[in-house]
Amino acid sequence: MKGMFRRRPLGLFYTTLVLGAAALATVLPMRAASAMALILVDANSGKVLRSDNATYPWYPASTTKLMTLYMTLSAIRDQRITPDTLFTVSANANIQSPTKMGFPVGTQVTVDNAVKMMMVKSANDMAVVLAEGVGGSVEAFAAQMTETAHRLGMTESNFVNPNGLPDDGQIVSARDLAILARALIREFPQYNSYWHVPAIKYGRRVVRNYNPLLGRYAGADGMKTGFICSSGFNLVATATRDNRQLIAVVLGAPTSAARAQKAAELLENGFARSPLAWLLPAFGNVNALTPIEAAPPDLKDDMCGPHRKRHALEAAMADSADPDAGEGSDSAGADTNSQNPNLVTALRAPVPKNLLSEPGPVTPVVVYTGPTRTAEQIAALAALPEFEPSKKKAKQKGAKTAEAKQTDGKPEAKKESKKDGKAVVKPVQRKPSSGKTTDRTTTAQ
Numbered sequence: 001m002k003g004m005f006r007r008r009p010l011g012l013f014y015t016t017l018v019l020g021a022a023a024l025a026t027v028l029p030m031r032a033a034s035a036m037a038l039i040l041v042d043a044n045s046g047k048v049l050r051s052d053n054a055t056y057p058w059y060p061a062s063t064t065k066l067m068t069l070y071m072t073l074s075a076i077r078d079q080r081i082t083p084d085t086l087f088t089v090s091a092n093a094n095i096q097s098p099t100k101m102g103f104p105v106g107t108q109v110t111v112d113n114a115v116k117m118m119m120v121k122s123a124n125d126m127a128v129v130l131a132e133g134v135g136g137s138v139e140a141f142a143a144q145m146t147e148t149a150h151r152l153g154m155t156e157s158n159f160v161n162p163n164g165l166p167d168d169g170q171i172v173s174a175r176d177l178a179i180l181a182r183a184l185i186r187e188f189p190q191y192n193s194y195w196h197v198p199a200i201k202y203g204r205r206v207v208r209n210y211n212p213l214l215g216r217y218a219g220a221d222g223m224k225t226g227f228i229c230s231s232g233f234n235l236v237a238t239a240t241r242d243n244r245q246l247i248a249v250v251l252g253a254p255t256s257a258a259r260a261q262k263a264a265e266l267l268e269n270g271f272a273r274s275p276l277a278w279l280l281p282a283f284g285n286v287n288a289l290t291p292i293e294a295a296p297p298d299l300k301d302d303m304c305g306p307h308r309k310r311h312a313l314e315a316a317m318a319d320s321a322d323p324d325a326g327e328g329s330d331s332a333g334a335d336t337n338s339q340n341p342n343l344v345t346a347l348r349a350p351v352p353k354n355l356l357s358e359p360g361p362v363t364p365v366v367v368y369t370g371p372t373r374t375a376e377q378i379a380a381l382a383a384l385p386e387f388e389p390s391k392k393k394a395k396q397k398g399a400k401t402a403e404a405k406q407t408d409g410k411p412e413a414k415k416e417s418k419k420d421g422k423a424v425v426k427p428v429q430r431k432p433s434s435g436k437t438t439d440r441t442t443t444a445q
Contacts, residue, residue, distance in 0.1 A: 035232070035297045036252040037174040040266045041286045043185050043238065043245035048283035049270050053174070055289050057156055057296040058251045060172040061226030062122045063234050064164030066180050067145050067157075068130055069195070072115060073188045074148070075134045083112035084372045087133035093125045097165055100125040101202075103369060113367045119224065120200045120209045120365075127163035138162060153179050153287045166228050171296055174249040175289045177236050181223055181247045182286070185238070195222035195238075199364035204387035206364050212260040213237050216356040217267065221245075227256070229304035230296075237263040239271075246270045252299060264355035 037058055040050035048054075075081045089107040101123045103109070109117075109129060118126040128138060135141025138161060145159040154176035160169040184195070198215055199208045213220035219239040226234035232252035239246055248266040253259035283289065366381045373381075 035299060035302075036250070036262075038251075038262065038266060039174040039178050039247075039249045039286070040270050041178045041182065041247045041249075042270075043182055043247050046182060046285045046287065048286050048289065049246070050266060051175075051283045051289065054178075054249075055156065055173050055175050055292045057171045057173055057292070057294060058234075059166070059170060059228060059231035059296050059298075060164050060177070061228045061231045061234050062124075062164045063172070063177055063224050063226040063236050064159065064162065064170065065118055065122065065127055066177070066184065066195075066224050066236060067149060067159060068127050068141075068162040069115060069119065070180060070184055070188075071141065071145055071148060071162075072111065072130050072134055073184075073191055073194075076111070076191075077188070081111055081134065083110065083115075085111045085133070086371060087111065087114060087129045089125065089129055090132055092138065093128040093132065096124040096128055096163065099123060107369050108371070109369050110372055112372070113369070115194055116197055116200055116365060116367050117202075119194055120197050121207045122210055122225070124163040124165060128161075131162035149176065149180070152183050156291045164226055164228070166230060173291070174251050175286060175291075177249045177251075178247050178286050181236050181238060181249070184223070185245065185247075192221070195224065196220075197365050198362040200367045201364035201382065201384075201386070202367050203381075204384050206386050208359075208362060211235070211237065212256065212356065213239070213263060215360055215362060216358070217264050219267075219271075225256070225259070229300040230298045232299045232303055233259040235259040235263050237267065239267045241271050244271070252297070254302070260356060268355055 035053070037053040037056050038050060039048065039052075039054040041048055072081075076083065086108045087110075089103045089105055089109065091105050094103070094105045099122050101117055101121065103125065109126070111130070111133070114126045114129050114133075117123045118130065131138050131141035135144055141162055142159045145162065146157065149157040149159065154172070156171065156173040157176045158169055158171045160167045164170060185192070196211075196214055197209060199206055201207075210225045211220075211223070212225075213235075217237075217239060219241040220237065221240055222238040223236045232254065233250075233256050234252070235248075235250045237248045237250070239248075246267050248263045248270075250259045250262045250266070253262055364382075366378050368378075368381060
């Protein structure tokens with residue numbers, strides 16, 4: 001009995017210390033240079049296992065496409081459309097900034113194929129195709145996105161476009177994205193393949209999913225990455241082990257490698273709870289977290305400023321092929337929790353430094369334009385040999401990369417054109433998407 005009474009005051013002391021630090025953290029502003037928002041949620045119960053800056057408003061970048069997916073699946077559920085419904089590429093869809101498929105105006109794509117292209121390649125033009133097909137126009141669809149988000153409890157969210165290209169009015173929070181991910185999982189389990197397709201194959205071109213956890217972290221099964229200069233590198237990641245599914249959201253990471261490692265660390269901590277986890281602050285249900293009245297942090301200077309060793313936009317494009325590329329990966333394991341980090345880290349279960357295995361071979365899912373094809377036709381498309389760039393073209397690509405490095409610090413976007421089936425990246429001046437915009441560099445990956 002004496003031992004019990006001796007331990008209880010110590011536990012009470014640590015609990016009070018951690019909770020006090022948590023309360024203090026809610027009123028202290030984030031430092032832009034180290035800004036990152038994190039949340040870890042149990043998908044079934046909605047219980048928050050970790051929350052750092054989770055209710056700060058944030059620019060979502062391409063994690064927006066999860067809301068576009070939710071709206072599209074809702075339209076299928078309501079029998080307004082089917083996966084085989086054909087939508088047409090409009091002029092507005094055609095002029096979207098990369099990343100995109102780049103189909104000519106008038107091209108028809110089924111809902112099923114458009115969703116796969118949007119989720120795997122993060123195709124901004126396919127997001128617009130879906131928005132116009134489901135909502136009639138981008139503006140009407142965006143209004144429906146916002147209304148639906150608020151109904152789900154995403155009270156900090158506002159949408160003005162379906163793809164996440166830069167706009168001052170495009171706002172979410174880590175908390176809101178966790179609520180959205182949970183809604184997708186719970187309401188549309190029959191369509192869960194859409195957020196963990198490992199790769200797509202269009203003709204002879206194969207594009208791997210930008211989500212670096214798929215196939216590399218044990219149990220990973222979703223969902224979506226995002227990047228613009230003002231948001232930093234974002235990731236909504238899900239994983240399942242022993243019939244338990246967790247949702248991790250990372251916003252504002254300095255590199256794609258950092259966001260992948262941090263998401264893996266969050267998930268690993270959730271699956272391997274420390275015996276002292278009861279000392280950590282209790283955050284309650286994800287819907288109960290209190291929103292913060294603040295402007296979203298603008299990380300443009302940190303992500304794409306002249307001090308970067310490599311222009312962040314080019315890094316993002318390069319990371320599309322190699323998700324672990326990019327400098328600064330040693331910062332991935334830094335604990336950004338302002339709640340007495342040494343104490344809180346000690347209370348969590350130890351996490352291995354390298355949680356991601358090397359990328360292995362994947363079997364891509366065939367996508368195509370036009371009406372739904374037969375199983376035999378799809379098999380024929382799958383049998384087409386994969387496109388392999390020649391050594392000469394590889395050297396040209398290396399030269400282009402070197403040239404891009406020399407232009408470091410210029411607010412340039414990348415325009416993707418097609419030549420002999422291969423994407424070629426060119427620097428151009430670009431206007432942002434509709435709505436009140438800034439000059440933030442674009443690529444919503």
